[in-house]
Amino acid sequence: MNPENYLYLSALLFTLGACGVLLRRNAIVVFMCVELMLNAANLALVTFSRMHGNLDGQILAFFVMVVAAAEVVVGLAIIVTVYRSRHSASVDDASLMKL
Amino acid sequence: MIGLLVGAPLLGAAVLLVGGRLLERTGHWLATALAAVSLVLAVTLFLDMLGREGEERALHQHLFSWIPVADLQADVAFRLDQLSMTFVLLITSVGTLIHLYSIGYMAHDPRRRRFFAYLNLFLAAMLLLVLADNYLLLYVGWEGVGLASFLLIGFWQHKPSAATAAKKAFVVNRVGDVGLSIAILLMFTTFGTFAFEPVLANANETGEGTLTAIGLMLLLAACGKSAQVPLQSWLGDAMEGPTPVSALIHAATMVTAGVYLITRSGAIFNAAPDAQTVVIVVGAVTLLFGAIVGCAKDDIKKALAGSTMSQIGYMMLAAGLGPVGYVFAIMHLVTHGFFKAGLFLGAGSVMHGMNDEVDMRRYGGLRKYMPITFVTFGLAYLAIIGFPYLSGYFSKDEIIYAGFSQGGAEGWILGGVMLLGAALTAYYMTRIMLLTFFGEKRWQPDAQGHEPHPHESPLSMTIPMMVLAVGSVGAGFFFDSGERFVHWLEPVTGLGHGDSPVSHGTVALAATGVMLLGVVGAWWQYGRRPVPVVAPAGRWITRAARRDLLQDDFNHAVLVRPGNYLTRGLVYLDHKLVDGVVNGTAASVGGLSGRLRRVQNGFARSYAVSMFGGAAVLVAATLLMRAV
Numbered sequence: 001m002n003p004e005n006y007l008y009l010s011a012l013l014f015t016l017g018a019c020g021v022l023l024r025r026n027a028i029v030v031f032m033c034v035e036l037m038l039n040a041a042n043l044a045l046v047t048f049s050r051m052h053g054n055l056d057g058q059i060l061a062f063f064v065m066v067v068a069a070a071e072v073v074v075g076l077a078i079i080v081t082v083y084r085s086r087h088s089a090s091v092d093d094a095s096l097m098k099l
Numbered sequence: 100m101i102g103l104l105v106g107a108p109l110l111g112a113a114v115l116l117v118g119g120r121l122l123e124r125t126g127h128w129l130a131t132a133l134a135a136v137s138l139v140l141a142v143t144l145f146l147d148m149l150g151r152e153g154e155e156r157a158l159h160q161h162l163f164s165w166i167p168v169a170d171l172q173a174d175v176a177f178r179l180d181q182l183s184m185t186f187v188l189l190i191t192s193v194g195t196l197i198h199l200y201s202i203g204y205m206a207h208d209p210r211r212r213r214f215f216a217y218l219n220l221f222l223a224a225m226l227l228l229v230l231a232d233n234y235l236l237l238y239v240g241w242e243g244v245g246l247a248s249f250l251l252i253g254f255w256q257h258k259p260s261a262a263t264a265a266k267k268a269f270v271v272n273r274v275g276d277v278g279l280s281i282a283i284l285l286m287f288t289t290f291g292t293f294a295f296e297p298v299l300a301n302a303n304e305t306g307e308g309t310l311t312a313i314g315l316m317l318l319l320a321a322c323g324k325s326a327q328v329p330l331q332s333w334l335g336d337a338m339e340g341p342t343p344v345s346a347l348i349h350a351a352t353m354v355t356a357g358v359y360l361i362t363r364s365g366a367i368f369n370a371a372p373d374a375q376t377v378v379i380v381v382g383a384v385t386l387l388f389g390a391i392v393g394c395a396k397d398d399i400k401k402a403l404a405g406s407t408m409s410q411i412g413y414m415m416l417a418a419g420l421g422p423v424g425y426v427f428a429i430m431h432l433v434t435h436g437f438f439k440a441g442l443f444l445g446a447g448s449v450m451h452g453m454n455d456e457v458d459m460r461r462y463g464g465l466r467k468y469m470p471i472t473f474v475t476f477g478l479a480y481l482a483i484i485g486f487p488y489l490s491g492y493f494s495k496d497e498i499i500y501a502g503f504s505q506g507g508a509e510g511w512i513l514g515g516v517m518l519l520g521a522a523l524t525a526y527y528m529t530r531i532m533l534l535t536f537f538g539e540k541r542w543q544p545d546a547q548g549h550e551p552h553p554h555e556s557p558l559s560m561t562i563p564m565m566v567l568a569v570g571s572v573g574a575g576f577f578f579d580s581g582e583r584f585v586h587w588l589e590p591v592t593g594l595g596h597g598d599s600p601v602s603h604g605t606v607a608l609a610a611t612g613v614m615l616l617g618v619v620g621a622w623w624q625y626g627r628r629p630v631p632v633v634a635p636a637g638r639w640i641t642r643a644a645r646r647d648l649l650q651d652d653f654n655h656a657v658l659v660r661p662g663n664y665l666t667r668g669l670v671y672l673d674h675k676l677v678d679g680v681v682n683g684t685a686a687s688v689g690g691l692s693g694r695l696r697r698v699q700n701g702f703a704r705s706y707a708v709s710m711f712g713g714a715a716v717l718v719a720a721t722l723l724m725r726a727v
Contacts (some may be wrong), residue, residue, distance in 0.1 A: 021707055030704075095701030 006047040013040035027079045027089040038068045101160045101177040107136045109223035115216035116546045130215035131198040138191040139646025178232035182591045186229040189436045193351035194222045196563035201343040204558035219246035225352040234293040237389035245272045249562040251341040264336035271333040275323015282316035296507045299366035314374025325357025327385045332650045338400040342447030349407040350440035361418040379534040382416030383516045390523035395644030399446045417498040426588045434490035437570035438479040444564045445476030448556040459534035463541040468553035471561045475568040482571035484525040490575030500606045504597025
């Protein structure tokens, strides 16, 4: 199978994730879309690794997963805290720091 | 020894100013004593000088090196020759008498100690001026005189008019001082030094253009200090100071400095005939200007101030004539020192007895109340109008004769102008005399209902007046007999002889004639009939003369108003242009940031859009660059 197809899939997933980040209001969904974008990037990295015949891309993908896991922990904690204090998970409501 | 001459009054000024309340009771005696110490020193040096002959008479004293920098060698050094000696004797003697007089005159002033400190400072500065051996040190004395005059004219600083007059004197003098400083700089670039001896000795070998420039700058300086047209306007207002100050300024210090400067720099002027012509013109114009102003003033001190201006004009004119006139300029300066000091002290004595009234139309008949003042003032009066065989007769006639000696049309014009001046002198002085001491009493109670009780002044005031009266009577005869004064000054100033179309006798006769004419004219107007207490409106010339011949209006129109417009214009430019640029920059930055602020709308998603947009642009740019 042509490995380029994986790249098309990766671009599609990334675009879906980006649209979700830009268009959805619910912080949880935005968060999941961010994860989607990260994994789209991972897919591209692994594909490149396969195409070039070395392991660099795969190693980088592991790094991304580790960072994503850490990010999930911090991000979810923030979302939960915001929800507790404001009874809303909308990203648009959390705009208190503008003038 | 010479240093002490300057040092004694300087010490007095310092001690009195620093001493504070401790010296409140004794300070004036200390100041007078120190002035007298200077006088005694001066007399000792004078006797010493008489013991030597000719060239050896000049003394030099090098005190210390002031500014030794490569080619610039400024020393604090004194030079005492016949010219300086004449001035030193005049300054210390008249100065001491005025100190003595001030003890009585300022007896009730709460700031008397300060007054005497300034008087001492004035003496010290003036002595430094005439004793300096180079132009730079002379400049120090010159500025010191300016400072002391400022302090003394504005001594009654609680009066706004006095404060303004002091400021005016200071500012006008500053204009002259600029001239002196430029002259000194020119001397330094031309001669490489500013000591008298090398500068004056080398004057002949220098280009005439340079010398004319130096001469004109020196003249500007002299005009400022000696109140000559066009820098004369401060002198009348300077009458706001206490009367002893006026006497000091007009007789012994300050206004004589200009004549001294011109005479001292004689070698420069001799080699620059154009500058000399300007000096003559300035002298002639001032001589008439002052006399006309003196004729119209009702304020006794201002009338005398006009008279001073006119007499200094005579001296300037004489100094402008070159070696023919230098000696007589100085001779007239000395005799003038005596009778003008006598006149001012007399005027002060009259004011002292009349509750400080200065309007002569409110005097009248005072000879009965103040006999000593009347007699001393009268003798000084006879001396100034040139009554035969009194001081003014000898010195003024010599100047008029020197004017005629210029020869040709110039000689006749100068002689004519000076004779006219002599007639005017007789006129305004007789007018002062008649208004003050003759006629009926015209004084009235002042606003508080105090009627003045004219009385003779205390001895401390009358003794100086008597001494000065003796000087006014005898000085001229003493100087003239055997041409004593001429022989005395000749080694310093040189002596020239012109060929006059008229003889000495004719000049003396003519001068006496116009003097009588002036006296009779004044009697015709003020002696025959009672004098109105309120001055009549008068013709245009009288009205103009009362306003000092419009000098203030002229200065105002030509200098002050354009100056104001200039500053106003500059302020406008500053506000609109400079501030405009600064404020405009700030406003545009502020406006821009106000608009940029809206981008920060607080919505995380719009930030995300800009982030994606930015990333997209970066990627696109990278791809594009690679494609190219």
